[in-house]
Amino acid sequence: MKNRTSRLSLAGLLALTMALIACERTDVDTSSSPLTASNRTDVPERILEMGAETIEVRPQPNPDRNAYFGDLHVHTTYSFDAFAFGTTATPRDAYRYAKGEAIEHPAGFEQRLREPLDFYAVTDHALFLGIAAAAADTSTEFSQLDVAEPLHDLNAPDNKGILSLLPRLSAFQSFIPSVLGSILDGSIDPDMTTEITKSAWRDIVDAAEQHNEPGHFTTFAAYEYTSSSDDRGNLHRNVVFRNSSRLPAVPFSRFHSQNPEGLWDWMDELREQGIDSLAIPHNSNGSNGQMFKLVDWAGNPLDDTYAEQRLRNEPLVEITQVKGTSETHPSLSDTDEWADFEIMPFRVATNLPSEPAGSYTRDALRRGLALEEHGVTNPYKFGVIGSSDTHTGAISDDESDFHSKLGLLDSTAELRGSVPLPTWQSYLLSWLDNPLTTEVEDKTYMLTPTTTFGASGLAAVWAEENTRDAIYEAFRRKEVFATSGPRIRIRFFGGFDLDKSLLDDPNAVSKAYQEGVSMGSDLTARGNRTPRFFAWAMRDPLSAPIQRLQIIKGWATKGETHELVYDVACPGGVAPDPANQRCPDNGARVDLSDCSFPEDTNNSELMAVWSDPDFDPNQRAFYYARVLENPTCRWSTWDALRSGVPTRPDLAETIQERAWSSPIWYVPTTEAVARR
Numbered sequence: 112m113k114n115r116t117s118r119l120s121l122a123g124l125l126a127l128t129m130a131l132i133a134c135e136r137t138d139v140d141t142s143s144s145p146l147t148a149s150n151r152t153d154v155p156e157r158i159l160e161m162g163a164e165t166i167e168v169r170p171q172p173n174p175d176r177n178a179y180f181g182d183l184h185v186h187t188t189y190s191f192d193a194f195a196f197g198t199t200a201t202p203r204d205a206y207r208y209a210k211g212e213a214i215e216h217p218a219g220f221e222q223r224l225r226e227p228l229d230f231y232a233v234t235d236h237a238l239f240l241g242i243a244a245a246a247a248d249t250s251t252e253f254s255q256l257d258v259a260e261p262l263h264d265l266n267a268p269d270n271k272g273i274l275s276l277l278p279r280l281s282a283f284q285s286f287i288p289s290v291l292g293s294i295l296d297g298s299i300d301p302d303m304t305t306e307i308t309k310s311a312w313r314d315i316v317d318a319a320e321q322h323n324e325p326g327h328f329t330t331f332a333a334y335e336y337t338s339s340s341d342d343r344g345n346l347h348r349n350v351v352f353r354n355s356s357r358l359p360a361v362p363f364s365r366f367h368s369q370n371p372e373g374l375w376d377w378m379d380e381l382r383e384q385g386i387d388s389l390a391i392p393h394n395s396n397g398s399n400g401q402m403f404k405l406v407d408w409a410g411n412p413l414d415d416t417y418a419e420q421r422l423r424n425e426p427l428v429e430i431t432q433v434k435g436t437s438e439t440h441p442s443l444s445d446t447d448e449w450a451d452f453e454i455m456p457f458r459v460a461t462n463l464p465s466e467p468a469g470s471y472t473r474d475a476l477r478r479g480l481a482l483e484e485h486g487v488t489n490p491y492k493f494g495v496i497g498s499s500d501t502h503t504g505a506i507s508d509d510e511s512d513f514h515s516k517l518g519l520l521d522s523t524a525e526l527r528g529s530v531p532l533p534t535w536q537s538y539l540l541s542w543l544d545n546p547l548t549t550e551v552e553d554k555t556y557m558l559t560p561t562t563t564f565g566a567s568g569l570a571a572v573w574a575e576e577n578t579r580d581a582i583y584e585a586f587r588r589k590e591v592f593a594t595s596g597p598r599i600r601i602r603f604f605g606g607f608d609l610d611k612s613l614l615d616d617p618n619a620v621s622k623a624y625q626e627g628v629s630m631g632s633d634l635t636a637r638g639n640r641t642p643r644f645f646a647w648a649m650r651d652p653l654s655a656p657i658q659r660l661q662i663i664k665g666w667a668t669k670g671e672t673h674e675l676v677y678d679v680a681c682p683g684g685v686a687p688d689p690a691n692q693r694c695p696d697n698g699a700r701v702d703l704s705d706c707s708f709p710e711d712t713n714n715s716e717l718m719a720v721w722s723d724p725d726f727d728p729n730q731r732a733f734y735y736a737r738v739l740e741n742p743t744c745r746w747s748t749w750d751a752l753r754s755g756v757p758t759r760p761d762l763a764e765t766i767q768e769r770a771w772s773s774p775i776w777y778v779p780t781t782e783a784v785a786r787r
Contacts, residue, residue, distance in 0.1 A: 169326030172575040175620045176590070178600045179582060180571050181230030182209070182506050183333065184349055184393060184432060184498035188266075189235040189311045190335075193502035194243040195283040196518030197275075199266050200504030202233040202318035208505045210328055216514060217266075218522035222505035225653060226598075229577050230329035230570075233315055233504075234349045237364035238337045241311030242290065242304060243283075253303060258289045276519055309360055316355050325578045332358055336374050336390065338365045344401030345459040346371055348390040348425070349498075350378070353583045357386055370408045372417075375424040389586060393429035393500065396437040397459035400469030403478055403491060413482060418490035427586060430472050430495040430593045430771055431568035433507065433516045434459065434560075438737075438771060440467040443474050447663075447676050449739065449767065453565035453595070462560070473665065476774060477674065480667035480731050494589030494631045494773035495735075497568025506569075508596035510766070511706070513566045513746035521561045524750035528557040529759055551761055562762060566746045567595045571770075573602070573629070589631025594770040597654035603630040603736040603772035604645040607637050611720045613645050630735070630773040636780050639728045644775070646679060647718040648738035654768060655708055655740040658682065659694045660717040664725075666732040675725070676737075680717040699741035701765050706744035706752060729779050736772040743768060 186193040187200050197217030200208075208214045211227035245251045246259035247266060253259055261282040264270060293299040312334070319330040333351040340346060348371065352358060363377045371390075378388050395402035407417050430438050435455025444450040458465045468474060472495060479491030499506035502516045515521040524530040528549075531537075537548055537555035549558040571592045572585035585591055592601050602620065606627025613619040623645050628634050634642055648660045660680035666673055678687040681694035688695065701708050717738070742765040744752070751758045758764050 170576060172581070174575065175624070176573040176575055176585075177577075178571055179229035179329075179574055179577055180569050180594075180598055181228050181232075181329070181582075182498050182501075183230075183232045183234065183331070183351060183391060183496065183570050184335075184429065184500045185231065185233050185504060185506070186235055186335075186500070186502040187233055187504045188244055189241045189315065190502065191236060191239040191243040191283075191287065193235075193518065194247070194266065195279060196502055196520050197266055197279070198503050198518050202235075202315050202504075203321065205233050205504035206231055206318060206322035206330060210322070214505055216503055216505070216522065217518035220514075220522075222503065222507075222514065224506075225509060227328075228569075230331070230572075230582055232331040232333040232349075232351055233318065234333045234335045234351075235311070235315060236337045237308070237312075237334045237362040238366065239287065239290070239304075240308040240334070240362070240364075242307055243286070244311075245307045246286070251307075253307060256293075256299065258286070258293050258299065261286055279519075305361060308362075312360070312362055316358060320355055323579070327577060329577055329579055329582055331579065331583075334362045336363060336365070336371070338369050338371060339459070340399070340401045342399055342401070343458045343461050343463060344399035344465075345394045345397040346392075346401060347394060347459070348374065348392050349429075350374070350388055350390050351583075351586070353387040354579055357384075359386070372408050372420070375420050378424045379420070388424075389427065390425050391427045391429055391496065391498075392425060393432060393498070394434050394437065394455075394459050395428065395470050395472065395475070396435050396440075396455055397457060397465050398470045399458050399463075400466040403469045403472075403475035405469075405478060405482070413487060413490060415488040418482070418488035421490040422488075422492060426493060426589055427496055427591060428472055428475075428493045429498050429570075431497040431565070431595050432500045433564050433567060434500060435563060435565060436567065436595065437471050439471050439473040442467050443471055444674060446674070449676075449737075449769075452769070453563075453567065453766070455560070455563040455565075457560060457563070473663070473674065476733050477665045477667075477672035480665060480733065481670070481672050483731055484667050484670055489776075492774075492776060494586075494591045495593045495771050496570035496591050497593035497595065498570050499568065508566050508568060510566045510596070510744060510746045510768075511749050513749065515561055515564055517561070521559065521564075524754050526557055526559065526561070527564075527747070527750065528559045528562040529747035529750035529762065530754045530756050531556055551759060554759075556759065562747070562759075565595065565766075569594045569596060569598070571600070588629075589773045590629050591631065592770055592772045595768045597651035597740065597768050597770075599651050599654070599657075599738060599740070599768070599770040600649040601736055601738055601770045601772050602645070602647040603775065604628065605632075605634045605642050605734065605775040605777075606645075607640045607642055609643040609645050609720055613720055614718055619645070619647075628775060630775060633776050633778050635778045636728055641722050641726045641728070642777060643720055643722045644679075644734060644736075645718075645720050646736040646772075648680075648716060648736070648770065650715045650740075652715075655743045656682075656699070656710065657714060657717050658697060658699060658739050658741045658767065660719060661737045661739070662721060662734055663737055664723060664732060664734050666727075666730045668727070668730050677721070677723075679721040680719040682714050682717070697741070701742050701744055703744070703748065703752075703758070703764060706749060708741060708743060730777075731779060732777040733774040734777070735774040738770050740768040742766070 209231035213223040479489035574581040604623040
């Protein structure tokens, strides 16, 4: 009874009181009350106006940090080459795509992500920024110049078919040199092109501001600095600004300096004005040894000043993207069975071979240790990310839905060189002075660099929340990782007090932060103690199971550097073979008739607490984690399967998607190094 009374007093008291008040005040005329005047015409319809103001609901920051995936290398219609490839997607289209909307490919089909991304940056080329689009638009002043006439209405709806490829490429081959020559000889006022660039840059920044949603989706104002060495070695960098509250009116380009050190000087000057940015080298694989040289632009040996400036401005490197993966090369890592992964052997935008030494990130990490051995600050202490380098506004990192990066130029399986050309096309192309075809086992294929391209990749960070500040801070501390496309998550810590209890501890990550350092950090020696490394890889549920978790070590001794690959965790809890540090074959295979793979051959995650069996406390070293999926079909196999033809025999049928952590550097004491 007490409970019932209590419920009555709580649930019914208000209703009873209001009923009594109503009975007692039957003499009160309520007809004039605006609250009961819904049937009257002499009172306003609303008492208060309903504004559009909203409250912001943001996820709470996570002190253990979340994995966020994105792309920091995206081109739209403002890039001269993307425009030439038929791209009309704007920066706003690119951001809509990253949020999960569909946008149109230059060839007319729909591009849509399997799942939205967390952050995105449009990075159009500063070189000739917006110039091609302005030339094609016959309403602009620039389009009225003779040099612009070949591009008039280039990307009009009725001028974007496959048959437009040769005319549009011919037009662009003359356009860029003609514009540059006209600027140099004074027949084009440089102020006219500068104003076009300013306008395009402002629109890129405005689009980033419009689509930035703190806590949910992050954008960055960014662009590409596009330079090369005199021998056509790739020196491209993407420049990413911390925020957009204050920015330079014109981005620094090759027009300002061919030398990347000039870019760093400009970035330093901006930083003194409170404008922070970082540059991310990409496609070092196509640099012909120029990206990670042991001399500066003038040919002088690297010194501390050079190293400190490079570290300040370039804390990250893009390790994988559509134009191949730049982790390592078989000729540089002959003990790594997985080194031959999506190798793009050419200098960028050429068919010239690229020298591997000085062009790959693992080699650069080793070079950095060698410099330290000689008393020079290490300029190659970088974290690693992936990105796409798409030129359609939309990334293409799904093997089963690969549409590459060159718009109309590689929009079909035939143009990508993965399936034979129809007889009439091969016959037509054979009449050209410069053949565009190649013969493979009596079948004619398009001769194109796209066959060496990969469906890659993604940038990923560990950050407290999805905001510019949190993600940019992750860039700066190098707590970043890269994937070849799948949303694999990988964590990597090093410390002297980490132990195997972490493997079963629900608070493992918190303890690892407390007792060790995360990826991207230095681990300073503690006497002769051996460090332990905590590595943890988690599968992408939309991709294949994980096959193995590895740690790659590089070290320096007596003026030389070395490397080894260790498998540290295998499926089903099986231990690696101590004789060769390798997991046994887990039997995972792909059915090439439909590209299906078994789901029961692996775990959804692998983790290990590992100590280096060959550790020497007196040796400088770096360690990073790499995780490999089970084999899956490569994009070229998917193309052949959909076309109903055999796979091209000189292309790999399967690949193993993967992810890489940023390194941890073991730093011995000065005394230990001196004793060596």
